[in-house]
Amino acid sequence: MLNIRETTALLLVAAALAGCASGLSGSTYTRDQARQPEDVRMAIVESVRAVQIEGTKSPVGVTAGTIVGGVAGSNAGGGKGSSVGTVLGAVAGGLAGSALEEGVTRQSAIEITVKFDDGKLIAVTQAEDEKFQPGDKVRVLTGSGVTRISH
Numbered sequence: 001m002l003n004i005r006e007t008t009a010l011l012l013v014a015a016a017l018a019g020c021a022s023g024l025s026g027s028t029y030t031r032d033q034a035r036q037p038e039d040v041r042m043a044i045v046e047s048v049r050a051v052q053i054e055g056t057k058s059p060v061g062v063t064a065g066t067i068v069g070g071v072a073g074s075n076a077g078g079g080k081g082s083s084v085g086t087v088l089g090a091v092a093g094g095l096a097g098s099a100l101e102e103g104v105t106r107q108s109a110i111e112i113t114v115k116f117d118d119g120k121l122i123a124v125t126q127a128e129d130e131k132f133q134p135g136d137k138v139r140v141l142t143g144s145g146v147t148r149i150s151h
Contacts, residue, residue, distance in 0.1 A: 038143030043114035045136040055106040066094040
């Protein structure tokens with residue numbers, strides 16, 4: 001059985017790995033997107049607004065939280081109290097682990113609305129890894145099911 005320090009270390013590692021999850025960046029490509037053709041169209045930025053990209057909600061946070069909570073709860077009381085503490089700790093830990101993962105992986109982003117020469121408007125949400133201002137001339141890249149905007 002894992003002790004509280006080992007379990008806490010596992011939770012921290014899981015949270016760190018979840019934080020490394022790829023966001024919706026305009027300049028980050030997945031391996032599958034590399035070396036794939038993209039259609040490029042020029043457009044003018046109409047507006048930019050700050051938004052949030054929700055964090056991940058994977059089994060990692062719940063599992064790690066359940067383990068930590070269960071171990072912590074098992075140290076409460078003795079006998080039947082220990083069993084009840086384990087269950088309650090596991091449930092509370094799972095909820096806390098899920099919330100922690102979602103909060104840690106939440107990302108600030110921007111929604112960029114652009115207008116093409118033909119008058120068509122589209123909005124793209126991506127990480128704020130470049131600064132955009134209304135009136136900027138930008139490239140709209142579309143391919144592999146992804147659309148991104150860059151200068």
